[in-house]
Amino acid sequence: xxxxxxxxxxxxxxxxxxxxxxxxxxxxxxxxxxxxxxxxxxxxxxxxxxxxxxxxxxxxxxxxxxxxxxxxxxxxxxxxxxxxxxxxxxxxxxxxxxxxxxxxxxxxxxxxxxxxxxxxxxxxxxxxxxxxxxxxxxxxxxxxxxxxxxxxxxxxxxxxxxxxxxxxxxxxxxxxxxxxxxxxxxxxxxxxxxxxxxxxxxxxxxxxxxxxxxxxxxxxxxxxxxxxxxxxxxxxxxxxxxxxxxxxxxxxxxxxxxxxxxxxxxxxxxxxxxxxxxxxxxxxxxxxxxxxxxxxxxxxxxxxxxxxxxxxxxxxxxxxxxxxxxxxxxxxxxxxxxxxxxxxxxxxxxxxxxxxxxxxxxxxxxxxxxxxxxxxxxxxxxxxxxxxxxxxxxxxxxxxxxxxxxxxxxxxxxxxxxxxxxxxxxxxxxxxxxxxxxxxxxxxxxxxxxxxxxxxxxxxxxxxxxxxxxxxxxxxxxxxxxxxxxxxxxxxxxxxxxxxxxxxxxxxxxxxxxxxxxxxxxxxxxxxxxxxxxxxxxxxxxxxxxxxxxxxxxxxxxxxxxxxxxxxxxxxxxxxxxxxxxxxxxxxxxxxxxxxxxxxxxxxxxxxxxxxxxxxxxxxxxxxxxxxxxxxxxxxxxxxxxxxxxxxxxxxxxxxxxxxxxxxxxxxxxxxxx
DNA sequence: CTTTTCACAGTCGCGCGGATGGGA
DNA sequence: TCCCATCCGCGCGACTGTGAAAAG
Numbered sequence: 001x002x003x004x005x006x007x008x009x010x011x012x013x014x015x016x017x018x019x020x021x022x023x024x025x026x027x028x029x030x031x032x033x034x035x036x037x038x039x040x041x042x043x044x045x046x047x048x049x050x051x052x053x054x055x056x057x058x059x060x061x062x063x064x065x066x067x068x069x070x071x072x073x074x075x076x077x078x079x080x081x082x083x084x085x086x087x088x089x090x091x092x093x094x095x096x097x098x099x100x101x102x103x104x105x106x107x108x109x110x111x112x113x114x115x116x117x118x119x120x121x122x123x124x125x126x127x128x129x130x131x132x133x134x135x136x137x138x139x140x141x142x143x144x145x146x147x148x149x150x151x152x153x154x155x156x157x158x159x160x161x162x163x164x165x166x167x168x169x170x171x172x173x174x175x176x177x178x179x180x181x182x183x184x185x186x187x188x189x190x191x192x193x194x195x196x197x198x199x200x201x202x203x204x205x206x207x208x209x210x211x212x213x214x215x216x217x218x219x220x221x222x223x224x225x226x227x228x229x230x231x232x233x234x235x236x237x238x239x240x241x242x243x244x245x246x247x248x249x250x251x252x253x254x255x256x257x258x259x260x261x262x263x264x265x266x267x268x269x270x271x272x273x274x275x276x277x278x279x280x281x282x283x284x285x286x287x288x289x290x291x292x293x294x295x296x297x298x299x300x301x302x303x304x305x306x307x308x309x310x311x312x313x314x315x316x317x318x319x320x321x322x323x324x325x326x327x328x329x330x331x332x333x334x335x336x337x338x339x340x341x342x343x344x345x346x347x348x349x350x351x352x353x354x355x356x357x358x359x360x361x362x363x364x365x366x367x368x369x370x371x372x373x374x375x376x377x378x379x380x381x382x383x384x385x386x387x388x389x390x391x392x393x394x395x396x397x398x399x400x401x402x403x404x405x406x407x408x409x410x411x412x413x414x415x416x417x418x419x420x421x422x423x424x425x426x427x428x429x430x431x432x433x434x435x436x437x438x439x440x441x442x443x444x445x446x447x448x449x450x451x452x453x454x455x456x457x458x459x460x461x462x463x464x465x466x467x468x469x470x471x472x473x474x475x476x477x478x479x480x481x482x483x484x485x486x487x488x489x490x491x492x493x494x495x496x497x498x499x500x501x502x503x504x505x506x507x508x509x510x511x512x513x514x515x516x517x518x519x520x521x522x523x524x525x526x527x528x529x530x531x532x533x534x535x536x537x538x539x540x541x542x543x544x545x546x547x548x549x550x551x552x553x554x555x556x557x558x559x560x561x562x563x564x565x566x567x568x569x570x571x572x573x574x575x576x577x578x579x580x581x582x583x584x585x586x587x588x589x590x591x592x593x594x595x596x597x598x599x600x601x602x603x604x605x606x607x608x609x610x611x612x613x614x615x616x617x618x619x620x621x622x623x624x625x626x627x628x629x630x631x632x633x634x635x636x637x638x639x640x641x642x643x644x645x646x647x648x649x650x651x652x653x654x655x656x657x658x659x660x661x662x663x664x665x666x667x668x669x670x671x672x673x674x
Numbered sequence: 675c676t677t678t679t680c681a682c683a684g685t686c687g688c689g690c691g692g693a694t695g696g697g698a
Numbered sequence: 699t700c701c702c703a704t705c706c707g708c709g710c711g712a713c714t715g716t717g718a719a720a721a722g
Contacts, residue, residue, distance in 0.1 A: 228715085231679075235713075268676085316678085332677075373678050374716095381715070390714040393684035 207342055209362040210243040212306050216387060217366040223379040224274050225369035227336075233313030233327040237388045240309040240338055240367065247299030247342070254343045254351070255302060256291040257309050259328050262337035262368050269376035277333075286318045286329025296349035302342075314371060330371040338367045 211217065216238045217225070228234045240257055247253060265276035290312045294301065313327040330336055344358035345351045352358060375381045385394040 237714090385715070388714065390685075390712080392686080392714085394715055 207244055207246040207360050209340055209342075210245070211364045211366070212241040212243055213238050214364070214366060217364070219387075220380060220383055221366040221368065223377055223383065226372045226375055226377060226380045227314055227330075227369045228375065229314045229316040229330050229332060229371045229373060231315060231317045233315040233317075235310065235313055237384055237390075239312065240340070242307045242340055242362075244302045244307060244342065247303055248344075249298065249300040249303075251299050252296045252345050252347050252349070253299060253302055254291060254295040254341075254345050254349060255297075255307055256289050256295065256341050256343075257312060258289045258339045258341055259314075259330060259336045260288065260339060262335040265335065267333050267335055267370050272377075274370060274376075280334050281331060284318075284329070284331045284334075287326065288328055290326045290328055296345050296347075316371070316373065332371050332373050335368060335370045337363060337365070339363045
C-alpha cells in the first residue's frame with residue numbers, strides 16, 4: 001500500500017483539546033477529504049490485493065479516541081518499541097492507530113450492498129471481498145461474499161432451515177460449521193463477506209447494519225477478545241448489538257446470529273500472547289445459531305430499535321440446549337466470528353425457499369473472539385470488570401465509585417443496559433450515554449494535566465491481533481463527516497514515541513516499561529464506561545485506587561513458538577521502521593483496512609511466521625514480558641506499581657471531550673447510505 | 675502442566691408483601 | 699373507616715470473575 005498517500009487522510013479527526021495533536025503529520029482533514037483519501041486507498045489496495053498484506057489496521061483502528069484511554073497494556077519501551085505482551089504487538093496494524101470511525105461515530109456499519117464502486121457510499125470504502133488476503137482456505141482462493149456464503153451456508157440447509165421457525169432454525173443451522181464447511185474467510189474476507197451483498201440478494205432491499213457498541217468491541221479486540229464458555233452457558237460481553245436500516249418496512253425478517261470458526265487454528269495463551277497450537281477441531285457439533293427472540297418480525301420493527309443479543313449464551317456443553325434459552329456451542333481455545341444474518345421470511349416466519357437471495361449476512365471483524373473456559377489475558381479480564389455491569393463487584397474502587405449521589409449514578413444496571421435500548425421502541429438512542437462513554441473517557445479535569453500524553457490512543461497496535469475494523473473505520477470516517485480529525489498524531493517527531501501515547505508518563509515511571517504492572521489500565525475511565533457522569537465518581541475518589549495487576553507468570557516459553565498468524569502477523573518492516581511509520585500507518589490503517597477489507601485483508605503472508613527480526617524486538621522485552629504473560633489483579637493496596645500517576649490521569653480533556661460528544665446526536669447518528 | 679469444573683462472594687433488578695399516606 | 703396508590707424492605711434469582719480443586 002501506499003501509506004504515504006493514505007496517511008494524511010487516514011489520520012483521524014480528534015478534538016485537539018483532547019488529544020493535543022502535535023504531530024506534524026497530522027493534518028486537518030475535512031471529512032470530505034478523508035473520503036477522498038479513502039478512495040485512493042481503496043484503489044491502491046485493490047491494486048495490491050494479491051500482494052502480501054499485513055494485518056493492519058485493526059488494532060489501531062480500534063483505538064478509539066475514547067478508548068484510547070487507558071489501555072494499559074501497550075507501552076512503549078524506552079526505545080520506542082512496544083513492549084506490551086499484548087497480542088497485537090507484532091501486528092503491523094498496531095502501527096496504525098486511528099480509525100476514523102471510532103472517532104467519528106460510534107456506530108460502525110457494514111452494508112450488505114455489493115461492494116459497488118460507488119465511492120460515495122461508505123460501503124464502497126471497504127473493498128471487502130476484494131482483498132483476498134484473509135484466510136483463503138486450502139485452495140487459496142479468495143472468498144467472495146457469495147462464495148463464502150454459499151460454502152458456509154448452503155442455500156438449502158441454511159436458508160431453508162431458517163424459515164420454518166426459530167426452533168427449526170436453530171436446528172437447521174446447527175451444523176453450519178461442521179466439517180466441510182469453510183472457515184469464514186475470517187479476517188479480511190470475513191468481514192467483507194458479510195458486508196458483501198449476496199448476489200441478487202434482497203431483491204433490492206439492501207440492509208445496512210451498524211454495530212452499536214463497536215467502540216467497546218474494539219477495546220476488547222485490541223487485546224484479542226475472550227469469551228467465557230461454561231456448561232450452563234455464559235453471556236457474551238460485550239454482547240452483540242446492531243442497528244439495522246434499509247429493510248422493507250412491511251416485510252418480515254428473521255434475525256439471528258451465527259458463530260463460526262474464524263480460523264483453522266487451535267489457540268493457546270502462551271508467553272503473554274495468543275499463539276496458534278495445532279489445528280482447530282472443526283468437527284465440533286452443536287448449535288451455532290441464536291435466533292433473536294423477536295424473530296420473525298417486520299423490517300419496521302427491526303429498524304425501530306437496536307437489536308441486542310445480550311441474552312445470547314455461549315457454552316461448551318454439546319448436549320446443552322436449554323429449551324428456554326438458545327445457547328451456542330463452542331469449543332474452548334478456538335477463535336470464532338459472530339455473524340449476523342437477516343433473512344426475509346413470510347409472516348409466519350417461513351423463509352421463501354425459492355429465493356435464497358433474501359438472506360443477508362454481516363460480519364464485523366471486531367466481534368471475533370476466542371472461546372475460553374477461564375480468562376487468559378488479564379487485560380481482557382480487567383476490561384470485562386470495568387465494563388460489564390454484572391462484574392461491578394470486582395471493581396477495585398467500587399466503593400468510592402458509588403459514593404456519588406444516586407442521581408449521578410448513570411450506570412446501567414445489568415438488566416437495563418441491554419433492555420433499555422432494546423425494548424423501548426424508538427429508543428434508538430436510549431443508550432447514548434452508554435455508547436458515548438465508550439468513546440469518551442470521563443475524567444476529572446484535574447487529570448487534564450496529562451492530556452498531551454494521552455493524545456494518542458495508547459494501545460496502538462500492540463494489541464489488536466486482528467484487525468479489521470479499519471475498513472469499518474474508514475467507512476465510518478468517510479461516511480460520517482468526522483467531527484474530529486487526527487493526524488498522525490503521534491508524537492511528533494520521534495518515532496519512538498509514536499507508539500505510546502503515554503510514552504512520557506510511562507517512561508517516566510519506568511515501571512510501566514517493565515510491564516511488571518498493568519498501567520492504570522484503566523481505564524478508570526473505562527471502568528466508568530457505563531457511567532457517563534464518571535466525573536462525579538472521580539471526585540468521589542474514583543481512580544484513587546485502581547487494582548494493580550500482577551502478571552500471571554507462565555512458566556511456559558516467554559514467547560510463543562509460533563506467533564499467531566493472521567492476526568498478529570508481523571510487519572515485514574523492521575520494528576523500528578514500523579514505529580517510524582506508525583504515525584503514517586495509523587492513518588493508513590484506516591485506509592488499509594478499507595482497502596484490504598479490514599482485518600481480513602491480511603494476506604496469505606500474514607499467516608506466515610513472524611519474522612525473527614520482530615521477535616528479536618520482543619526478545620528484548622522478553623525478559624520483561626516473559627514474566628508478564630498473564631496478569632492478575634492485585635488488591636487495591638497492592639503493589640506500588642499501580643500507583644503510577646499516569647494511569648490515573650488518563651484523559652484529561654475528557655470533560656471537554658464529553659461536552660463535544662454530547663453536543664449532538666449526530667455523534668451517534670447512523671450513517672445513511674448515499 | 676494445561677484445561678476444565680465448581681463453589682464462592684459480590685452486585686443488581688425484580689417481585690412480593692407490608693407499611694404509609696391521601697382521598698372518598 | 700375503607701379503598702387505592704405509593705413507598706420501602708426483604709428475599710430470590712441472574713449474573714459476574716475468582717480461586718482452588720479436579721480432570722485430562
